[in-house]
């Protein structure tokens with residue numbers, strides 16, 4: 023039995039690396055600094071250790087050969103999930119390039135709200151250490167931040183010391199849209215967050231008015247979607263008075279059509295504030311299920327984020343047509359490879375196509391896949407790298423135990439090798 | 445296996461060979477002397493009539509790290525115009541302004557380059573830069589780690605810590621980030637932008653720390669010298685792109701007091717304020733100062749006309765430059781109390797007065813600096829133009845009539861504001877070899893690269909002599925990387941993985957005591973998780989590390 027300290031987590035997206043974990047054989051126990059996201063993700067027990075073909079346990083070699091056989095004559099397989107570490111993504115992209123597959127990260131439909139805005143007009147963003155030391159006003163839009171990352175406030179807002187604020191407890195927190203599910207946003211001084219609630223699908227109207235107020239445009243209405251314009255005016259005034267305000271949102275929480283326009287309005291509003299003699303930055307929340315990792319590695323390998331097809335021999339990005347769900351529903355794919363090394367509950371969509379699952383040990387299926395290869399989890403079963411939500415910091419993941427489970431990279435490379443030899 | 449390259453005209457400034465016909469022998473990846481006695485050549489290449497140089501080295505090119513990847517993600521429309529298909533031996537990807545990693549490696553190799561150095565490795569983003577560069581095939585690579593706007597250094601300066609404390613921190617950072625040099629970008633300016641300062645002159649104080657760019661340059665240049673890093677402090681100066689910044693650049697040269705300093709993409713820092721448009725060339729004054737001050741080296745950052753994207757650590761200046769974004773979209777980031785970045789797409793137009801004069805200023809600089817050992821050929825890829833424009837740039841330098849033909853087509857007012865037409869100089873092949881090979885290896889401190897004598901690694905490029913230097917440099921007959929034939933007739937025929945060049949200067953281990961405390965209090969990562977381990981660079985089986993000697997070592 024050993025105790026490992028300073029363990030980095032690939033699960034919460036905020037790059038927590040102060041976990042203390044007790045390792046007993048292959049079982050893990052988070053003994054300090056756990057949270058509702060990280061603790062179950064680390065403690066998830068290993069169930070399957072053996073690959074299966076048609077439900078029967080086989081060797082890794084046989085499973086790999088079968089996977090290669092299923093992929094051999096496909097025209098457009100889709101590799102979904104894409105939830106793994108940097109080396110796993112590298113190998114996944116090499117396989118996709120070889121077999122002309124579509125690569126699609128499972129969180130892309132949410133992340134698309136960010137990519138479409140960013141690729142159309144850009145943005146001004148910041149990272150977690152800047153928040154920790156500089157942010158004097160945090161505006162949370164349409165997101166239950168503490169449910170997303172339970173330790174966000176403890177780590178980055180209510181930190182005892184900061185380099186540029188005398189008292190971090192005096193930071194202002196404002197929620198717009200969704201109200202928080204708990205009290206993590208209440209400062210150590212007891213100062214509660216200001217909450218202006220509206221329905222999520224009303225955010226486009228509310229944000230449009232807020233931006234207009236930031237630009238000193240007159241608004242005739244007294245309220246918008248149940249929020250008093252005077253309250254929005256107060257937010258606009260606070261944003262302009264703050265020295266380093268930060269606006270945060272989770273693209274996946276903006277669950278209405280054309281939500282990219284909300285992200286764009288927020289991002290343009292941030293630029294407007296920076297043109298009014300103060301600083302303001304965006305902080306898009308993400309970093310779950312390897313989403314930032316998938317987009318970063320796909321970005322440098324192809325030029326595009328992780329919703330890209332290789333079926334014509336070169337990468338082609340389409341944020342709508344390369345959606346796994348869309349391809350399956352429209353019979354445009356002829357095999358499904360599901361890669362998910364982090365989350366046993368994120369199982370592949372059910373399909374009649376040949377299905378290969380490269381998954382975290384512990385998954386259960388409504389329909390047994392043709393090939394199942396249980397893999398280790400980056401940061402638990404093998405070392406690796408994963409990106410945090412702020413996209414700049416790649417955290418170095420550690421190996422905590424000897425489970426014998428192969429890495430995603432090992433399995434994907436083996437399948438690619440087998441395809442090459444055929 | 446013994447390879448013989450027979451009868452080529454060799455241009456090897458490292459050993460003073462200037463176009464002499466010589467045979468070269470290659471064994472086990474290295475250039476070897478002609479074996480004595482009886483020996484068998486396994487493979488011979490007849491290079492009669494060919495020109496032989498060592499593999500080219502790009503000493504300043506943005507090929508790895510977060511801002512480049514933001515640039516990629518930002519520009520899907522650019523990639524769609526230059527799609528790259530996979531082949532049985534190469535991966536697919538995209539090209540043009542900011543190519544994908546694999547395509548970066550192929551296209552550099554196809555122009556005869558065998559190494560590239562990323563000049564802006566943010567300490568906190570160094571991991572990403574190395575991971576991206578690990579996916580660049582064929583090339584060797586390395587990076588200069590960025591300091592100067594990090595709060596830790598500014599706190600050391602405000603606390604009046606001595607030079608030894610600075611040296612320890614600099615040496616610790618270069619080791620932690622696995623770098624080979626130290627870069628400073630808009631010294632202190634990226635930090636000042638976080639405090640809402642929008643410009644920072646050489647003697648202007650950071651509003652929070654009271655520290656000036658001049659202070660920062662001096663302590664960092666001193667640190668680089670004292671800890672023995674071969675590559676001089678690599679400086680992207682204050683006021684990038686601002687008319688009149690020539691004076692800042694001259695003051696920066698004076699202010700460094702004779703310490704070794706490399707001024708990068710100096711074209712962007714050589715502007716005067718004369719003429720109807722209050723924008724003029726400062727190249728002559730800058731070149732004069734460079735010629736006079738032997739401690740100074742420069743690379744040009746030539747602009748060439750067309751679409752590209754600028755990706756810089758200089759968030760302050762890039763925010764100001766967003767007005768020129770084309771297409772109109774741009775990104776800036778404040779990063780981790782460490783640095784920042786800004787990404788702004790640019791379309792340089794020959795009929796735009798400013799762009800046309802920028803083009804002329806770069807060329808004036810190349811032609812007016814006398815010593816090819818102290819000036820380097822760069823476009824600051826992708827900021828002035830994509831690296832794939834190098835053969836065209838070489839032709840502009842080597843062929844006066846071609847240069848003047850192009851000059852006669854640019855904005856007429858810009859033609860009036862440049863002395864370019866009167867400059868007769870044409871670069872020689874040997875000068876090109878110095879600037880793109882031997883000089884670069886010497887400047888970076890690469891042992892056994894950049895030369896063709898025995899003992900060097902066999903990074904070799906073979907061209908067919910052609911009066912059209914663009915055609916010649918676009919399409920080498922052969923390129924060898926570590927002795928392996930990787931390119932034939934300008935096309936990749938095999939691939940391999942290059943090494944990562946680093947230095948490992950010593951530091952007092954006690955430096956980690958204060959750093960650990962700082963990381964725990966203010967940063968978002970544990971100190972132990974911040975440092976890049978050797979394993980991380982090599983565990984995928986294709987990366988390797990090469991540690992070069994310090995200046996005072998042999």
Ligand SMILES: [Zn+2]
Pocket residue numbers: 504506563708709824827
């Ligand atoms: Zn540069």
